[in-house]
Amino acid sequence: MAQHEPSYWLMKSEPDVYSIDDLKNEKVTLWDGIRNYQARNFMRSMRIGDQAFFYHSNCKPPGIIGLMEIIQTKLIDPTQFDQQSKYYDKKSKKDSPRWDCVKAKYIGKFENFLSLQEIASQYTSEDLTLVRKGNRLSIIPISPAIAKSLKIKLGNLKH
DNA sequence: GCCAACGTTGGC
């Protein structure tokens, strides 16, 4: 059986909340707290071995900074049942959890930071919905061709 | 701080 080619994703995180350096230190993280159905559904279609660009959002400047690999999928997001968590969801039932998540591992930081401004000047919103005005989705699929082109601009990975 | 682009909620 031939292995699947990996799919590619872009996952946003605010560096004040969780940065690429936090992931570098932890090596592995549970990508929890996703409370948007479209983003959740994208996570549900992830497979082990997929790669995800780590995007720093809501900072100056926003942009792609590193790369992760998806190492576990279809995990229950524990924060939905944690009353102390800002992601607590009282409507979610233990026997049918509403929110799930994936586990991702640090691969590296790119040699070049690629700002949203640079990305927007080089790709159309059809290439990459990230650059669509007002885009709020925190998880975005990336086509293999666009992923390849982004990686060329981003340069080598620093581990 | 402003605002665009949604998603969610709740009255009817």
Add this chain to the structure above:
DNA sequence: GCCAACGTTGGC
């Protein structure tokens, strides 16, 4: 089911 009001994300 419609839609207005409200909330959130995130760039600028």
